[in-house]
Amino acid sequence: MIWWQELKRRAGFVRNRDGFDESLDDEIRFHLESRVEELTGAGMPVRDARWQAQREFGPKLRVHEDSRAAWQFRWLSDLAADLGYAMRALRRNPGFALAAVLSLALGIGANTTIFSLTMEFLFSAPSCRDAASLQYVLLGGNSHSDVKELRFLRDSHAFAGVAGSNLESEANWRNGAHTERIWGASVTDNFFDVAGIPVLFGRPIHRGEQHEVVLNYGFWKGKLGGNPDIVGRRLVLDGDAYTVVGVLPADHRTLVGFGLSPDLYKTVQTPDLPLMLYVRLPKGMSHAEAYGRLQQLAGQRDRMDPQTDFKRTQGLEMRAVAGMDRLRSVSMIPFTAFFGMLMAVVGLVLLIACANVASLLLARAANRQQELAIRQAIGAGRGRIVRQLLAESLLLAGLGTAAGLILSIATTTAMNGIRFPLPVPVRLHIEPDWRLLSYSVALALACALLCGLMPALKATKRDVNTGLKTGERQTGGRARMHRLLVAGQLAVSVLLLTVGFLFLKNLMLATSMNPGFDVHHTVWAYMRLVPEKYTQKARIDEAIRSALQKLRSLPGVLSAATLRIVPFNDQQTNGTDAYLDGSAVARDISYTGNAVGPDYFKTMGIPLLAGREFLPSDTKNAPRVVILNHTLSHELFGEKNAVGHTIRLHTGPPQTVIGVAKDSKYFTMGEKDRPAMYTSYFQSDDAIVNLNFMVRSGLPPASLVKEMSAALGSVDPTAAIEVKPMEKSMALAMLPSQAGAALLGSMGMLALLLASVGLYGVLLYSVSRRLREFGLRMALGAARPAVIKLVLKDTIWMLGGGLAAGLLLAFFATPSLSLFLVPEVGAHDLTAFIFTVGVLAGIAAIASVAPVLRALRVDPAVALRYE
Amino acid sequence: MLSPDMGTPAEIPELLPGTLYLLILRTLKGGALHGYAIAKRIKETSGDSLIVEEGSLYPALNRMLVKGWLTAEWGISENNRKARFYRLTPLGTAELKQQVRQFETTVRAISQVIQTA
Secondary structure (H helix, E strand, O other): OHHHHHHHHHHHHHHOHHHHHHHHHHHHHHHHHHHHHHHHHOOOOHHHHHHHHHHHHOOHHHHHHHHHHHHOOHHHHHHHHHHHHHHHHHHHOHHHHHHHHHHHHHHHHHHHHHHHHHHHHHHOOOOOOOHHHEEEEEHHHOOOEOHHHHHHHHHOOOOOEEEEEEEEEEEEEEEOOEEEEEEEEEEOOOHHHHHOOOOOEEOOOOOOOOOEEEEOHHHHHHHOOOOOOOOOOEEEEOOEEEEEEEEOOOOOOOOOOOOEOOOEEEEOOOOOOOEEEEEEOOOOOOHHHHHHHHHHHHHHHHHHOOOOOOOOOOOOEEEEOOOHHHHOOHHHHHHHHHHHHHHHHHHHHHHHHHHHHHHHHHHHHHHOHHHHHHHHHOOOOHHHHHHHHHHHHHHHHHHHHHHHHHHHHHHHHHHHHOOOOOOOOEOOOOOOOHHHHHHHHHHHHHHHHHHHHHHHHHHHOOOHHHHHOOOOOOOHHHHHHHHHHHHHHHHHHHHHHHHHHHHHHHHHHHHHOOOOOOOOOEEEEEEEOOHHHOOOHHHHHHHHHHHHHHHHOOOOEEEEEEEOOOOOOOOOEEEEEEEEOOOOOOEEEEEEEEEEOOOHHHHHOOOEEEEOOOOOOOOOOOOOEEEEEHHHHHHHHOOOOOOOOEEEEOOOOEEEEEEEEOOOOOOOOOOOOOOEEEEEHHHOOOOOOEEEEEEEEOOOHHHHHHHHHHHHHOOOOOOEEEEEEOOHHHHHHHHHHHHHHHHHHHHHHHHHHHHHHHHHHHHHHHHHHOHHHHHHHHHOOOOHHHHHHHHHHHHHHHHHHHHHHHHHHHHHHHHHHHHHOOOOOOOOOHHHHHHHHHHHHHHHHHHHHHHHHHHHHOOHHHHHHOO | OOOOOOOOOOOOOOOOOOHHHHHHHHHHOOOOEEHHHHHHHHHHHOOOOOOOOHHHHHHHHHHHHHHOOEEEEEEEOOOOOEEEEEEEOHHHHHHHHHHHHHHHHHHHHHHHHHHHO
16 A cells, blocks of 8 residues: 555645745755855855855755655646636636536436435435344235234344334324324334434333334424423323333434335334334344344244245345345335436436537537647647646536536425325435535546547547648538537437326326226315224224214215225225135135225216115125126126126125126226225224225315314314315325426426537537538529528438437337336337427427528628638 | 866766666665765765766655655754754665666666677
């Protein structure tokens, strides 16, 4: 590491520059005085001796300079000089500088923003101690496991700690007079100890504690006013009092990631709550070793419990909560793919921006042909000039990166403040960090090379002689390079525009698509009862009936129904064996299930193709009844009318089909028609305290929200209530296409903007280069149409080549997008191609008008005078 | 120029390029010296035939400091003045050995060429 020590010594010099000069002065003085002494000792008069010593020593200044140079980096001072020169050159040409910096700023801003997003979603480390040795365990490939499994793993003492958490736990929070529903994480009492999660103040939940909570920073600030004395206060959740013991830092990230931010952490209260299992590996235990142990233990559990089909060893997974290990899981593939695509797209946008700047530099180098030729003629080496031109593009890239970074930090800061319209609270904590900084520096250097190297080499590769003459001669090489640049830009723009258009179309289709039920006149009310108060099903049913009665009596309400699962917000897929009409032959069926009350189909506006709805009389005492959707009816009974037939599921009682409903969408707009079965809400045995009601309104849905909340609140004031128009609650289903359309649509627009500026500039430039030629032609009698043809020929070649290449690219690239698109939008969407080509051709046409006009206005006399 | 008998611009041979480091290193092998003493010692031990210019001595000393062959510290000279003394580091000693070996190889090769040609 000799160079490293040398660097340290040099750095020491930089820190103490003044001291260095002083001590060198002292040293020189000593040298001269010693010499004078020696000379006077030999008998020379003092004055002569002084003069003699000075003369021998030579110029002090040079000794100073040379000594100092020994310590400095030569290339650094050269670079500083080059940058200074470049700065002056740019200041002389502010229009050019602005265009170049702006192009780069947009390209780099887009890149760093997407980079920050990718880092946040895919690579952000959870807030815990030593994330590498904290592993997430999926028994049998299941995301959540039973608490019994956790106990077994814990009691085996194979790991340094085993903890569990469930992020999807709701709770009713009694806040003064009203009750709010909040999202909490339920964790085992050892969770904070095992994971090592830091708190802002207070302390984490400790082992053995039952009714302690740790608050999320946002919840503490937003709902509790950031009260600094919060520790020790009590919160009433689901009717129980909990003590606040601590508050998490503002940038707390859960082990799951994705910006999920539960309002608080509390200990698990119900023994049947499924948990995500986390194990802490003992010091020094490798992943492979730990996985081996886990496999052994899972096998042991499988043998202990042979009745069930559930095999823990099948699809057994164990992965670290952070880093690449997390990304390797199957469920992450769509996310990784999406961000990968985004990075590719913004990379292409930056490429377009670089092409813009490169062609600007190329044009500029042509204008500076004489200056460069003179410098070469008086002896500047080619390398020196290339370096100097590169300094200019480095300066441009540096300025562009700085502006782009500001843009990107402003964007991500705005994103941090967004509350996403999702059922679970999601918050981003994007902070500029060293990763962003080093990425930006790398981008700046790459841009400087991409933009600058080719023009610099082109500009200096010339015979000095021709350059010195008044240069109007367009060298063939540079013109070709220019056209290639523009064609390449066009090709990339075609690709980006096509992608952007596909996503926009996807969004429009997804928004306008009919889910098969009425979203515009329906209001969804969610009501969560405190479980401790409602342990019997009869009490819950009573509350439901009372709620429905109150809802129906509200003015504007046409009908109201209860339902278990709200479409597009939750789903339940069942697979089981079915026996038709008393037959002993089993048929395997898989379907989307839901339990709904009377008037459900009327309220949702789902037409019944045959039979009737559930009635208030379809209770536990009445015969069991079901309603099928068209797909399931067709699957089981073919063309026959299913009404009147019976179905027995697995070991359950036979149920009579009383109706067939039209197909609708159940969870996403993009899903294919799937089989569905509805059972009667009041015939089920489950005692579920999460109630859902759907109301059909004759008034605008938003106007009913308040009264519905009040009506439900009067049923039980301790219940948490949330009412929103169905239209609003479709957000989750729309989010992927909205986010995709917004991000990719804007990238497409950005690419279009950059490419059109580039196209315009290049066309204008190529005409101005040939003004003399046009003048000459016109002087010799060429008609205007002939000149127009000359200008257009260039454009058409560039356009045609670029568009063709772009379409080819898009044709092969777009099929990989099908993962993100609804089936109605094909990857080879003809309208997308037509749209893209149309837009780009239009822009090229507009860009050509100005050059054509300019070519026509050329006064032959003026053009010829240049010679 | 460092010539005590002024007036005779003698035919003093110029230093071979790169040998200045070698001479300084060798001179410092005996112990720490200040710049003036280094120049004087080289002149004396070469029998006045090698002259080190101050204009190149001090920059050379600084370059050698950067390379870590030497260290410098202030002390009191034999004539009771504050002077900067240069001392060989272990790295400098190793460098001296290598440069001596290289120099000898080169000189032997050159003299061989001179004798046979």
